[in-house]
Amino acid sequence: MNTINLPTLDDVARLAGVSTATVSRCLNLPAQVRDSTKLRVEAAIADLGYTPHFGGMALASNRTNTVGAIIPTMESAIFARGLQFLQEELSLSGITLLVATSQYDPEKEAQQIRALLGRGVDGLVLIGQERPEETYEFLKARRVPFVLMWTSAPNSPYCNVGFDNHQAAYDMAMHVIGHGHRHIAMIGGITKGNDRASERIHGVSDAMKQHGLTLQPPYLVEAKYTIEQGKTAARQLLRLDPPPTAIICGNDVQAAGALKAVRDAGLTVPDDVSVVGFDDIDLAEAVEPGLTTVHVPHRRMGREAARLIIKMARDRAPAQNISIDTKIVERSSLRDISGQS
């Protein structure tokens, strides 16, 4: 009993001299109400500053016009943009987005799924595909519509809206190799429970194999997606003999850290070492030199995911897989060394 009671449907009905059913209809099925009464009701609503009580609505209708998203973390900006677009598109349909985080922990993700379902979300948006089978079974048993973002899986029975992390990383590695690099190192994300991180590493590794190169520790190191960890990892790589001529990073934040490590070592990007990123967040452009990186289709991904989850929740449409192409954004952190010995 914290705030003074908000006005209820009943209050509006009384003031307008109609029944609560009519008020409810004005809100939900305006076509069924005579214009003159509608006007009276609307006046009453405005007068009282009435807002529907969410709990009541949820209880009575068993739907909330709410979609829940569970992302690994809010700390870095990685997921922020995609979510922003998801949210924009959802709000176009009057749907609210509830965001929760899992800290890259499958257990916590399962908890959050339950909590969001308790809040009555009509659908869920999750990141990636790697999670315990029980979680999928739970979702199936409850018939919760859900879409997985940030991955692509054309043949998956689940709804994926995203891009092919393996392919994108493979392309980037090919690009780097095409610039004459042979001593290539990689700072990847923590792969445990993170399929995007693993796929990116495998993509790079596969491209290198194609050219008779191998990617393995100590030239491959896993680090968290922070500037600090990127910097630490890069510092180690620069001390190796022979040192890499190019460092491929699992994301832009790590790459920004790598840039700092190179500078601290008294070297220059891209003259002494090339550094490339992944994600194309704002940071990639703000940093000096600008990062050559993989552009992730945040906008399309967010929008398509929104449209799909709405279709699935509202019309019970079947799952569908949408794969969006990535592309490499050339800035100035990658140098061509083909001409050199």
Next chain:
Amino acid sequence: MNTINLPTLDDVARLAGVSTATVSRCLNLPAQVRDSTKLRVEAAIADLGYTPHFGGMALASNRTNTVGAIIPTMESAIFARGLQFLQEELSLSGITLLVATSQYDPEKEAQQIRALLGRGVDGLVLIGQERPEETYEFLKARRVPFVLMWTSAPNSPYCNVGFDNHQAAYDMAMHVIGHGHRHIAMIGGITKGNDRASERIHGVSDAMKQHGLTLQPPYLVEAKYTIEQGKTAARQLLRLDPPPTAIICGNDVQAAGALKAVRDAGLTVPDDVSVVGFDDIDLAEAVEPGLTTVHVPHRRMGREAARLIIKMARDRAPAQNISIDTKIVERSSLRDISGQS
């Protein structure tokens, strides 16, 4: 009717062979329940994977353990960190944070306040003090506990948790002047409806006055908090005659843009022009050269705000004002030019 029905209190009660009241008590007042029955109930809960239905709880108890925050925007990272800490501290008390955005529009803010109240939030967190009197009256009439962040106002009747934007900007300007700068320009935020932006500008202006300097267009320009707009604004400033030797920015994002503009003009920071920011978000450190900027106490601000809103909502504690000091973080974008003519 989107998902298969979740298990209810009733299901748990039946399975455990007790009444719904007992199950409810197990959850809310465990002390009042005999251990043996508690065990049975807990087993049933685990067995069914029961999660309380939020709407039902809200309806019956008129409480939600939910706090709403309305921030101007999610696009830049400005508010992200503060919110992160707010959220962490709240979750320590089992409270969920719901975030909405107003796009710097007072009208939209009022709407969101209504929407969040409809969702039954126990309290609100808002940014800044500048908003229509009606909004304050509405909040007062409904007796909603609320705290204003990102500002400080020792004598305000409302609860403020933040820092003195005017003072912080004043200090920064004094700092810049202390480094020998006399031709100082400023890229401020859009002041309309944004008291933080106005105060920062006034703070700088007042410090300059103190030294017989004036801040006015075209040396003062308002721009949105984006890299792009910061860059555009800085480009204009650099074309002025005489050009500024230092550019004070309303926030770090603008400063990052200014850095780019300087570089594009073939000049160097800080040798040719000094640039300083405000906020001390990650970007300030990632950028080259690192930004000398005003460190905003995100952590303490978030935590204190959380504690206060909890006290106000739970114990009906009175409003209280908390002002936290800012400090200047020296990196390398500000140069001392005292020795020069």
Next chain:
DNA sequence: TTGTACGCGTTATCAG
């Protein structure tokens, strides 16, 4: 076109 009446899942009051 409008009104009546019931039920959604939970908490809280009151008896036992």
Next chain:
DNA sequence: CTGATAACGCGTACAA
């Protein structure tokens, strides 16, 4: 310590 039972605000058959 536990059980019945009445709210809570709303949507929606069904009836008028």
